[in-house]
Amino acid sequence: MAHACLRRCARPSNNRGVTTADLPRRIAHLDMDAFFASVELLRYPQLQGLPVVIGGRRHTPEDEAQLIAQWGGLENIPLEAFDRLGSYVGRGVITTATYPARKFGLGSAMGMMKAARLCPQAILLPIDFARYRSYSRQFKAVIVSIAPVMEDRGVDEVYIDFTHVPGGQEQGGRVLAARIQQAIQSATGLSCSVGVAPNKLLAKMASEFQKPQGISVVYAEDLQALIWPLPCRKINGIGPKAGAKMQALGIETIADLAARSLPWLVQHFGKSYGAWLHAAAHGQDERPVVTESEPVSMSRETTFVHDLHAVQHKAELGAVFTRLCERVAEDLQRKGYAGRTIGIKLRYANFKSVTREITVEQFTQEAVTIRQIAGQCLRRVPLEQPLRLLGVRVGGLVVWDAAQQQPRSAEKVAIKRHMQSRDLLTLPLF
């Protein structure tokens, strides 16, 4: 049954037969609840129910070994022994806050110094990306084993196409959502929230309706009652700038946005963004759930503990720069990519950023080459002001065959064709 259904779906969309392929589209958005902090709570059960934030510098394995030796296990560390947000000095932002911490107004991306003023007693834990990535792989494996069409949206979020999954239509997707939620809970001990709707746009909003551990189901008919009253900023794709502009134009809610005509929106927000806003406000979104994609660029960047000056701190800056190039090269090699657009980013003490990039003929994944071209970029940028951040980026990526020193077949063909057409065209010049 399911097989027959999939085959019918594979037909071109203009072939509209009366088949099971006409099932209503049900798309889920699943969002882990306070992901990083929740992973840490599995290790420190004594922090359950307390305000906890993740941020600051990483523990070294030696630090952790010492803690375990001192207390006979992480779970035995007494509350008095934990770092408190109020005693934190330095820069940076909070990555995640537990729900008790959110009651104090703390949240992701908030500056640590501000958070420390709001809730000095909050416990501060260092970040451990490797651990979160491992949990991320686990919960995604659970999802794929139940519903195979999943789109990765980062470490703690996915979209899932429920449409053709057995049971995916029951109660609009609520039954399947609950099953996935429970499977993740029993496999990892972590909770998540799910929204199910006719498309990604609405599913994303729905997953936020009841956090934590919520399931929210939205149908097309619910648009006016459930979506329109929300502030525009709840739409994924309307950020701080567009939100402020809307406010200045007297648009507060999604209903306000939906009340504006398409030409009006295009006039104020441009052809592409205006048209998208119009569709979004009416709950329209045809984007498919994309299960695979290739990276476009890879980068590494770092914010210095103290601002650095190009002249006074030349040696230090040079060492950091080289290290960033090496790290990008490691990433490229480990993942099997090479690129030919090398760029740098730097941010001055006043937070203004500039970028420079150079596209070269040869693809590379070598630190020395990257360092050399990135160095040329750096020379084209003013360096009078002190710097707070330096970054290195490699773009224009292809899947790289390290043994053959060339892109793998599909890319190779495309590039060859391109080069040939160029050669032929330039031939008469010689």
Place this chain on the structure above:
DNA sequence: TCTGGGGTCCTAGGACCC
């Protein structure tokens, strides 16, 4: 309230070609 690190996509102008 002084703002991390990793990404994607869009815009816009200029170069260069047909």
Place this chain on the structure above:
DNA sequence: TCTGGGGTCCTAGGACCC
């Protein structure tokens, strides 16, 4: 010599997301 329209690539900046 001037005019034009379309297409692709490159570069810089910026908005946005997790």
